[in-house]
Amino acid sequence: AQSVTQLGSHVSVSEGALVLLRCNYSSSVPPYLFWYVQYPNQGLQLLLKYTSAATLVKGINGFEAEFKKSETSFHLTKPSAHMSDAAEYFCAVSAGGGNKLTFGTGTQLKVEL
Amino acid sequence: ETGVTQTPRHLVMGMTNKKSLKCEQHLGHNAMYWYKQSAKKPLELMFVYNFKEQTENNSVPSRFSPECPNSSHLFLHLHTLQPEDSALYLCASSQDHQNKNIQYFGAGTRLSVL
Numbered sequence: 510a511q512s513v514t515q516l517g518s519h520v521s522v523s524e525g526a527l528v529l530l531r532c533n534y535s536s537s538v539p540p541y542l543f544w545y546v547q548y549p550n551q552g553l554q555l556l557l558k559y560t561s562a563a564t565l566v567k568g569i570n571g572f573e574a575e576f577k578k579s580e581t582s583f584h585l586t587k588p589s590a591h592m593s594d595a596a597e598y599f600c601a602v603s604a605g606g607g608n609k610l611t612f613g614t615g616t617q618l619k620v621e622l
Numbered sequence: 623e624t625g626v627t628q629t630p631r632h633l634v635m636g637m638t639n640k641k642s643l644k645c646e647q648h649l650g651h652n653a654m655y656w657y658k659q660s661a662k663k664p665l666e667l668m669f670v671y672n673f674k675e676q677t678e679n680n681s682v683p684s685r686f687s688p689e690c691p692n693s694s695h696l697f698l699h700l701h702t703l704q705p706e707d708s709a710l711y712l713c714a715s716s717q718d719h720q721n722k723n724i725q726y727f728g729a730g731t732r733l734s735v736l
Contacts (some may be wrong), residue, residue, distance in 0.1 A: 513664075539722045552624065552712055552727035553665075559724045599665070603721040608653065609678060612665040612724060 511519075511536045511604045515613035523621050528587040530616045532574075532600030535581065540604040543584045544574055549595045556598075560581060570594070595620045625649040628713050628728035635703065636736050643698040643731045645690045645713030651726075656688060659710040659730070671696060672719040695700040703735045 516531040534540055541560050545553040557568025564576040574585045583600060600613045624636045627637040635641050647654065656668040670678035671690040685707075687699040696713055710732050 543724070545727075550729070552626070552628075552729045553714075554624065554727070555724050558722075558724060603705050605721070608716055608719040608723055608725070609667055609670065610665075611667075612660070614664045 511602045513562045513600050513602050513611055513613040514599050515616050517616055519617045520621040521621060522590045524592055526589045527587050529555050530585040530598050532583045532613060534583060534602045536602055538604045539551050540602045543601045544585050545599045570603040590620045594618060624726045626713060626715055626726050626728035628731050630731060632732045634734045637703060640701040645696040645728055647694055647713060647715040649726060651715040651717055652693050653716045654690060655714040659712055684686040689721055704707055706736050708733055708735045
């Protein structure tokens, strides 16, 4: 069985501030982990993925995430928020067979001037 | 543009109607997926097809009927839906059904059942 918990359904930051979106996972086998972003009226777009190579993963738009097995975490960060980062962010896990993604409930990021 | 196209983008239907959602991918992928996205709930995987064969039905009610005529096209046939079926329906595709493969999503069909 696999699951994802995203802490904080809404996060608000100032433009230029650090973005930290939290994700904890549960998996009985080594997982693959993903972060997706969804802009209004659009589908999900991949930001980055962890597939058992480097634990620090860099993605698009300046985002990165670190896989920490001891903490079962895969938090998403960006050093400096931009207005265009306002969107909903989803953490997802895939483990076992069949590429069945299990998503968290999402975190809505708001960026303020 | 992700290479996955869904039509229509919006659909309003009555509970006695029959309609179909269409998904087409231009990525040469062999696996396709239907997800349901409801407000305040995580995305729910509904169906998985791998090389045109259904490999997953996540206890979806029979009023939803998927069809995958080839690796590029996926349909979701709808009949006698309920108001609680109103949601955003997302289609995705991936190279195949290995866990490491990225799923590419379409923009979704916003369905309202009256």
